[in-house]
Amino acid sequence: xxxxxxxxxxxxxxxxxxxxxxxxxxxxxxxRHGLGVSPATVRNDMAVLEEEGYxxxxxxxxxxxxxxxxxxxxxxxxxxxxxxxxxxxxxxxSFLDGAVDLDDVVSRSVRLLSQLTRQVAVVQxxxxxxxxxxxxxxxxxxxxxxxxxxxxxxxxxxQRLVELTSPIGEEELAALRSRVLLAAVGQxxxxxxxxxxxxxxxxxxxxxxxxxxxxxxxxxxxxxxxxLVEAMSDHRSDQRVAVGGAANLARYGDSFDSAVRxxxxxxxxxxxxxxxLGEAGTGGLVTVRxxxxxxxxxxxxxxAVSTGYGPEDQSLATLGIVGPTRMDYPGTMAxxxxxxxxxxxxxxxx
Amino acid sequence: xxxxxxxxxxxxxxxxxxxxxxxxxxxxxxxRHGLGVSPATVRNDMAVLEEEGYxxxxxxxxxxxxxxxxxxxxxxxxxxxxxxxxxxxxxxxSFLDGAVDLDDVVSRSVRLLSQLTRQVAVVQxxxxxxxxxxxxxxxxxxxxxxxxxxxxxxxxxxQRLVELTSPIGEEELAALRSRVLLAAVGQxxxxxxxxxxxxxxxxxxxxxxxxxxxxxxxxxxxxxxxxLVEAMSDHRSDQRVAVGGAANLARYGDSFDSAVRxxxxxxxxxxxxxxxLGEAGTGGLVTVRxxxxxxxxxxxxxxAVSTGYGPEDQSLATLGIVGPTRMDYPGTMAxxxxxxxxxxxxxxxx
DNA sequence: CATTGGCACTCCGGCCTGCGGAGTGCCAGC
DNA sequence: GCTGGCACTCCGCAGGCCGGAGTGCCAATG
Numbered sequence: 001x002x003x004x005x006x007x008x009x010x011x012x013x014x015x016x017x018x019x020x021x022x023x024x025x026x027x028x029x030x031x032r033h034g035l036g037v038s039p040a041t042v043r044n045d046m047a048v049l050e051e052e053g054y055x056x057x058x059x060x061x062x063x064x065x066x067x068x069x070x071x072x073x074x075x076x077x078x079x080x081x082x083x084x085x086x087x088x089x090x091x092x093x094s095f096l097d098g099a100v101d102l103d104d105v106v107s108r109s110v111r112l113l114s115q116l117t118r119q120v121a122v123v124q125x126x127x128x129x130x131x132x133x134x135x136x137x138x139x140x141x142x143x144x145x146x147x148x149x150x151x152x153x154x155x156x157x158x159q160r161l162v163e164l165t166s167p168i169g170e171e172e173l174a175a176l177r178s179r180v181l182l183a184a185v186g187q188x189x190x191x192x193x194x195x196x197x198x199x200x201x202x203x204x205x206x207x208x209x210x211x212x213x214x215x216x217x218x219x220x221x222x223x224x225x226x227x228l229v230e231a232m233s234d235h236r237s238d239q240r241v242a243v244g245g246a247a248n249l250a251r252y253g254d255s256f257d258s259a260v261r262x263x264x265x266x267x268x269x270x271x272x273x274x275x276x277l278g279e280a281g282t283g284g285l286v287t288v289r290x291x292x293x294x295x296x297x298x299x300x301x302x303x304a305v306s307t308g309y310g311p312e313d314q315s316l317a318t319l320g321i322v323g324p325t326r327m328d329y330p331g332t333m334a335x336x337x338x339x340x341x342x343x344x345x346x347x348x349x350x
Numbered sequence: 351x352x353x354x355x356x357x358x359x360x361x362x363x364x365x366x367x368x369x370x371x372x373x374x375x376x377x378x379x380x381x382r383h384g385l386g387v388s389p390a391t392v393r394n395d396m397a398v399l400e401e402e403g404y405x406x407x408x409x410x411x412x413x414x415x416x417x418x419x420x421x422x423x424x425x426x427x428x429x430x431x432x433x434x435x436x437x438x439x440x441x442x443x444s445f446l447d448g449a450v451d452l453d454d455v456v457s458r459s460v461r462l463l464s465q466l467t468r469q470v471a472v473v474q475x476x477x478x479x480x481x482x483x484x485x486x487x488x489x490x491x492x493x494x495x496x497x498x499x500x501x502x503x504x505x506x507x508x509q510r511l512v513e514l515t516s517p518i519g520e521e522e523l524a525a526l527r528s529r530v531l532l533a534a535v536g537q538x539x540x541x542x543x544x545x546x547x548x549x550x551x552x553x554x555x556x557x558x559x560x561x562x563x564x565x566x567x568x569x570x571x572x573x574x575x576x577x578l579v580e581a582m583s584d585h586r587s588d589q590r591v592a593v594g595g596a597a598n599l600a601r602y603g604d605s606f607d608s609a610v611r612x613x614x615x616x617x618x619x620x621x622x623x624x625x626x627l628g629e630a631g632t633g634g635l636v637t638v639r640x641x642x643x644x645x646x647x648x649x650x651x652x653x654a655v656s657t658g659y660g661p662e663d664q665s666l667a668t669l670g671i672v673g674p675t676r677m678d679y680p681g682t683m684a685x686x687x688x689x690x691x692x693x694x695x696x697x698x699x700x
Numbered sequence: 701c702a703t704t705g706g707c708a709c710t711c712c713g714g715c716c717t718g719c720g721g722a723g724t725g726c727c728a729g730c
Numbered sequence: 731g732c733t734g735g736c737a738c739t740c741c742g743c744a745g746g747c748c749g750g751a752g753t754g755c756c757a758a759t760g
Contacts, residue, residue, distance in 0.1 A: 250611035
C-alpha cells in the first residue's frame with residue numbers, strides 16, 4: 001500500500017526533524033529509517049504529502065519540514081504511546097512523594113514536568129469551583145472583627161476579614177459558626193453557596209430580602225455569609241498557575257524573536273496561559289494544540305500539550321507544557337499524562 | 351580641573367552607552383554633551399580612563415565601553431538622584447492602591463517594578479523572622495485533629511495540622527488556646543518561639559524536659575507548640591519570591607546565550623535570586639551590584655539593584671531588579687526606592 | 701503502474717575579497 | 731595643557747564564487 005508508506009514517510013520526517021532541527025531530505029530518510037525503497041520513491045511520496053499540505057519546504061531545493069497539519073496527523077494517527085522509562089517513573093515518584101502541602105505539590109509538579117519534557121511547564125492550581133468545603137472557621141479577632149477561614153478539600157485555604165457593625169458575643173458566635181458549618185461543610189462550592197444564601201433570611205434582625213436598605217443590619221450572618229460566598233466565587237484565584245522551566249526557552253536557538261518573546265510575555269499572563277493550554281481532557285486524555293490551532297496569533301509557532309488532573313469524575317484543574325511546534329509529542333504526551341496521574345493520586349491521599 | 355573633566359567624560363560615556371548600546375567615540379561625545387573641548391582632548395582623557403580601568407575598547411580603533419569598575423564609579427559618585435516623573439508616581443499609586451491582600455501586594459509590586467524599570471523584577475515575600483504574631487487560632491476539625499492557624503502581622507497565614515494521641519475536650523481546648531495566645535500574640539517571631547517553648551514544661555501530664563521518651567505524652571500542648579514553632583521557623587518559605595517581567599529579557603538583543611540563559615535559570619532558583627540581590631539596604635538605601643561583583647560567575651554580566659522594604663527599624667524583606675550591567679542605574683535606583691516606599695506604606699496601613 | 705537510477709537544475713551557506721567609515725594614537729604647534 | 735592634522739587599524743557590509751544537498755523530471759524496468 002503506497003498510502004501506508006506515505007504515512008510512514010511523514011512519520012519519519014516528523015521524527016527526524018524533531019531531533020535534528022533541520023529540514024530532512026529524501027536520501028537521509030531512507031538511510032536512517034529502514035524503509036525498503038529508494039530515495040526517488042520517497043521523493044514522489046514527499047511531493048504528494050506536500051501537495052496535501054502535510055509538509056513544506058523552506059525554499060526550493062531544501063529538505064522538507066512538517067506543517068501544523070502534518071504534526072496534527074502525526075499526533076492523531078501515527079503516535080504510539082511511548083511508555084515512560086523506569087528511571088522516569090522513579091524520578092516522578094521520588095520527586096512528588098515528599099510534598100507536604102498543596103503549594104508544594106504544585107511547585108514540585110511544575111518543576112518535574114519541565115525537567116521531564118525539557119519544556120516550559122504550567123500547572124493550574126485546583127479551581128475553587130471543583131472543590132468541596134472541608135471546614136469553615138470563624139475567629140473573633142476583636143468583638144467587631146471576624147476572621148473567616150475557608151478550608152477546601154484540596155488543601156486550599158482562603159480567609160476574609162469581616163468588620164461587624166456591632167460587637168458579637170461568644171454564644172452568638174458559636175451559634176453562627178455551627179449554622180454556617182451545617183450549611184457548607186462537605187458540599188461542593190456551588191451547593192455551599194446556595195445553602196449559605198438560603199440560611200440568611202431565616203435569621204432574626206432583618207428580613208434578609210435582597211433589597212434591604214443601604215445601612216447594614218446588625219445581624220452578622222449576612223456579612224459572614226457574604227464574605228464566604230465572595231471567597232467561594234473568587235475566580236481571580238481560579239486563574240492561579242505555577243510556571244516552571246522557562247530556562248528551556250533558551251534552547252529555542254533560532255527563531256528567537258518570533259517565538260520566544262511572545263511566549264515569555266504570555267508566561268506572566270496567567271489567563272493567556274490557561275487559554276493557551278485549552279480545555280483540559282479528562283481521564284488520561286491528553287489535549288494537543290499545535291501552532292496556529294491555538295487562540296493567539298503571535299504564538300502560532302508554539303504548541304501546548306495538556307490534560308486535566310483530579311479525581312476521575314471531576315477535573316480539578318489543568319496541567320501541561322508549552323513549547324515549540326517542533327517537539328517530541330509522544331514523549332511529551334506520556335510525561336504530561338503520567339504527572340497528571342501522580343498528582344491526582346497524591347491529592348487524593350491527602 | 352582636568353580630573354573633573356575626566357569624570358565628566360566617564361559619565362558621558364556611561365550615559366551614552368546605556369542608551370545607544372554601542373561603543374562611544376570621542377567625536378560623538380563632544381557633539382552630544384556640551385563639554386567645551388575638542389575630540390582630541392577627550393581622547394587623551396579616555397586613554398587615561400582606560401589605563402585606570404574604568405573603560406575599555408572591544409577592539410582597537412573602536413569606541414569605549416564602561417567596565418564594571420566604571421559603572422561602579424558612576425553609581426557611587428556621578429549619579430544625581432533622578433526624581434520620578436509625575437506620571438510614574440501616578441502609575442505607582444494607582445497600581446498598588448487597589449491591592450487586597452499580601453499576595454496581591456507582592457504580585458502587583460513585581461509587575462509594577464518590572465514595568466517601571468523594564469527589567470526583571472524580584473520581590474521577596476516578607477520574611478517570617480521579621481514579622482510579629484497577630485493571632486493564633488486552634489480549630490478542632492475532629493476531637494483528635496487540630497488545625498493550627500498562625501496569622502502574622504504582614505497578613506501572612508500559615509497553617510499546620512496536628513494529630514493528637516488522645517481526644518481533646520472543649521474546655522481543655524479553650525484553655526490551651528488562651529495560653530498560646532497569651533504567650534505569642536504581639537511578639538516578634540523569635541520572642542514568641544521562646545515564650546511558647548517556656549510555656550510547655552509548666553503544663554501537667556509530663557515534665558516537658560527535652561529528653562522526654564519516644565512515646566508522646568497525652569498532653570496536647572507540646573504537640574501544638576511544636577507545630578507553631580515549626581511554622582514559625584519554616585525558613586523554606588522565607589525564600590518565597592515573586593518574579594516578573596521576564597519578557598524584558600527578550601530585549602537583551604545580542605549576548606543572548608552568555609547572559610540570558612543563566613539568568614533565566616536563576617529566575618527559578620529563588621535562593622540564587624535572593625543571593626543575587628544581596629544584602630538589603632534599609633531606609634531608602636539602595637544596593638547596587640554590578641557584574642562580577644555578584645556571587646555567580648555565570649552572571650558576571652548582570653547587575654542587581656535592590657533595597658529592603660518594611661517599617662524603618664526592621665526590614666521585612668528585599669525587593670529589586672536584575673538586568674544587564676548596561677542599564678540606566680539612576681532611573682532604576684529611583685524606581686526601586688520609590689516602589690519600596692510605597693509597599694512599605696501599604697503594608698503599614700493594612 | 702509503481703519503482704528506480706540518472707541527470708540537470710536550484711538555492712543556500714560558507715568563504716574570500718574589497719571598500720568605506722568610524723575611531724584611534726601620536727605629533728607638532730599654539 | 732589643549733588642539734588640529736594625519737596616518738593607521740579594524741569592523742561591518744556587500745558582492746562574488748563555489749561546493750553540497752536536495753529537488754523534479756524522465757526514461758527504463760519488473
